[in-house]
Amino acid sequence: MISKINYLTNFGSYRQFQWGATAPFARRNLIYGWNYSGKTTLSRLFQIVTEPDLLARWPGSQFEVELQDGTKLNHASLQNPPQLKVFNRDFIERNFEQEHRAPSFFVVGADTINLRNRITRLNEHETRIKAIRKERSVSLRRLQSELDTLRTNHARWVAELTGDKTYNRTKLGADIDKVKESPQEYILTDGDLEAKVTLVRSIDQWGHVDMVCAPAENPATLLYSLHAVLQKTATNEAIAKLKDNRDLESWIRTGLSHHVGSSQCEFCGSAILEERLAALKGHFSAAYEDLTAEVAAIVAKLRTANVTINLPDQRDFIPDLRLEFADLKTEVENWVSWATSVVGELATIAEKKQLSLETQLTCTVDTSRASEIDRIVEDINALVVAHERKRSQIDAERRLAKEVIEKHQAAIYYRDNDVPGKETEIQRAQNMVEKAEHLLSAIKYERDEVNAQISRHSVAVSKLDETLKFLLPDNNVSVVEVDGGRFEFRRNETPATNLSDGERTAIAFAYFLATLESNGASLDQTIVFIDDPISSLDSNHIYAVFALLTKKLEPCMQLFVATHNSELYTLLKEKWFVTQEDYANNKRAHSYHIRRYLDADDKVWQSSIADTPALLRKYKSEYQFVFDQLHSFASAEEPSLHEAYTSPNLLRKFLEAYLGFVKPCVSRWSDKLDLLFESQVDQVEIQKFADDASHLQGLSRALEQPYFVTNAQNIVKKVMRALKAKDLPHYTSMCTVIGVEP
Known part of the structure; x- marks a missing residue:
């Protein structure tokens, strides 16, 4: 059920309405308001909830309707609305085509055969249209396939010409769209085309060049490390024979590590005297051993030092940079040769230190050229930057040349293959297929409409006539079948011309009631909004309408009755509310008052929905x-x-x-x-x-x-x-x- 209208703006006279503290809607809702107060406008909001397409008639309007379960429907989202039926002035106009005739879609039983014959004819027409659609679809696919093949082959040729393997039929199609207005403007001379192709192809060998790094080792750094070791010394109680024979010394140094805590020779098994072990340990002191290891490490470092540089290939550079790179490459080679020689000298001195651990040594090797390599590397990298910059500029020219070639080829393709003629033929076939689709949709829509009429007709005449006789007992108005599936209103067996507004309203109301339960709809699942079922100019049917509202619509899930008629208002008030309680709201029913007032500032009319004023609620009139x-x-x-x-x-x-x-x-x-x-x-x-x-x-x-x-x-x-x-x-x-x- 609908609980309240949280807000309603720019909707007719509801310009800035907010629900506020007004009591929420109940199962039965009685709404009173004078003519032009906003009752019909409110009913149109309910129509929009169930027919969202009607919102287009209210540009700029905004609203939010809240249901009892907390669901909120607004102008931007009207999904899954409740089942809602609205009777108002719009319903009367839509369902009363002529003075005495109901809408043409009311079908009576005698015309069911004609309707079914109509469905048979529609089915036959559908079969013919489907055959035409199939034929045109085959033709369309053939024409499109031929054009696609031409485009694919031409795109492949363009890809080979420019070297762009990603160029395909889709890209060719995009280029055709760019040139087809004036293709001749994009066609190149043979000379221009050859020059562009040469430019595009020649640049392919000039690739990216990486920056150059200085060598991992530098002679000056190595000299600094060696100098520190050369200044160190270590003394021991040297054994002359070991001092003169370094290989023997090295062998014994290794052997001692296997005899820690042992007095027996691990090699021959003989006993080793304590005096002999003490003499050997005196020769190999801890400081002496540390220096020996340090010198050995520097020797190894010098022998494996890498002073070379990884240089790019000269051919990778743009031609006007190659000569300068060649000169720098020569400088690098000279420096590497010098550095290699210097490192060799340093290694020789380090090995000499291995034989003179007790003595400080000096190194006179010249390393003054060591820093030259930093300048050379910097110059080479400057060339790399220049190469990348020029390559980028040339790439831009290459891209431009490639685009010009592609547009030239698109224009040639468009001109030489009669593309406009082929596209026109394809469009003609496409139009035929679409026309067939539209016809099939129209046939389906009409067939659905006829079927809907067949399903409704059995209820329409009997229920409408029954309700009409109840509403207009003294008017002798009845409904009978006429040709073409329509029915006619008659008074005393003759067409009822000059129907009063009250009679027209009563007839439309009777039709509305007859359709409430059509197509399997159930009243207990339906919200019904009735707006002014009593005409202002004809109030003779008040009691009949009252009886229908309170009996016929009693099962409704929720009912809204909006009226300006004080008599009907009083009847419903006494029915739904308790006199002894001054007609106050109760659990099942609430009453409201629609007030139309003049905005003091803007001088425009506005409407609002509020609880019924005490005087209007308390008294019968x-x-x-x-x-x-x-x-x-x-x-x-x-x-x-x-x-x-x-x-x-x-x-x-x-x-x-x-x-x-x-x-x-x-x-x-x-x-x-x-x-x-x-x-x-x-x-x-x-x-x-x-x-x-x-x-x-x-x-x-x-x-x-x-x-x-x-x-x-x-x-x-x-x-x-x-x-x-x-x-x-x-x-x-x-x-x-x-x-x-x-």
Whole structure:
């Protein structure tokens, strides 16, 4: 069920409506409002909820409808709406095509055969159209395949010409779109084409060149490391024979590591004297051993030092940079040769240190050229940067040349293969296929419509006629079948011409009720909104409508009835609400009042939905409510334009009711004004104000009168004073009802 309308803006007179603290909708909802207050506009919102396409008629409108389960439907999202049926003025217009005829889609039983014959003819037509579609589809595929093959072959040729293996039929198609307006402008001369092709192809050998890194080892750094070792010394209790024979010394050094804590020779098994072990340990002292290891490490480092540089191939460079690179390459080779020699000398000195651990040594090797390599590497990398920059620029020229070639080839292809003619032929075949598809869709739609008519016709006539006789028992209006699947309204066996607005409304309402349960719909799953089922000009059917609303629509999941008719409003109020509780809202039913008011700032009409005012809710008629509105206007120190604009209509309502009670024998209310006013001038003034001003079609006429508000208030005051003077008991009683001092 629908719970409330959270907001509604720019929707007719609902310009800035917010639900606020108004009670949420119940299962039964009674809505009262005068003509033009916004009832029909509200019903159209309910229509949009179930028919979202209607929202296009309300550009700029926004709304949010909240359901009882918390689901929210708004102008941007109307998915899965509840099942909702709306009866309003739009329904009457849509379902009353002519003066005495219901819509053509009402089908009676006698015409079922004609409808089924129509379906047979539609099926035969569908078979013929499908055959045509198949034939045209085959032709379309053949033409498209031929054109695609031509494009594929030509694209392959362009790819070979430019060396771009990604160029394909799709890219050729894009190029054709660019040149087809004026292909001749893109066609090159043979000389220009050859030059562009040469440019594109020649650049392929100039690839990317990586930056160069300095050598991993530098002679100056190696010299620094060696110098520190050369300055170190280590002493021991040298054994002369070992000192003179370094190989023997190395062998014994290794052997000692296998005899720690042992007094027996691991080689021959003989005993080793303590004195001999002590002498050997004295020869190999710890400091001596550490220095030996350090010198050995520097020797190994020098013998494996890498002072070479990985250089790019000279042919990788753009030609105008190759000579300069060749010179730098020679410098690198010279430096590497020098560095290799220097490192060799350093290694020799390090090996010499191995034989003189007890002595400090000096190194006189010249490493002054060591830093030259940094400058050379920097110069080479500058060439690499220049190469990449020029290569990038040339790539741009190459890309441009490639694009020109591709457009040239697209223009040649377009011209030489009569592409416009082939595309026209393809489009013609495509149009035929699409036309066949549209015809098939139309056939399906019409067939569905006919089937829907067949499913509805059995209910329409019987239910409509039954309800119509209940609504119009004294009018002798009935519904009968006519040719073509329509039915006709008749009065006393003749076509019912000149139907009154009340009869038209009653007929449309009867049709609405007859369709509520069509196509398997269930009332207990349906929300129904009824807007003014009683015509303003014909109120003879109030009790019949009341009976249908309270009996026929009782099973509805949720029911909304909006009316301006005070009699119908009172009947429903007494049915759905409890008199002893002053007709207050209850669990099953709520009542609301739609108020139309004039915005003081913008001078535009606005509508709002609110809980029913106490006076309108408590009493059986609107008489007390109207008196309250008039009395408030007459007593206001600063009356508003809205109060003045609505006062003529309210005054007429009040005088019609009051004078009708006092003098019922006279029909026209204006002929009874002598009961309140003795002066003929006063009577004419009151009558003209209530009659003419109550029919103002807009604010313009009111605003054209500079004293409209003041004059309106004075006239209402005059009526209040006359009522008090002529009928004080009634005036006092009414003041007591509305809670003011007489």
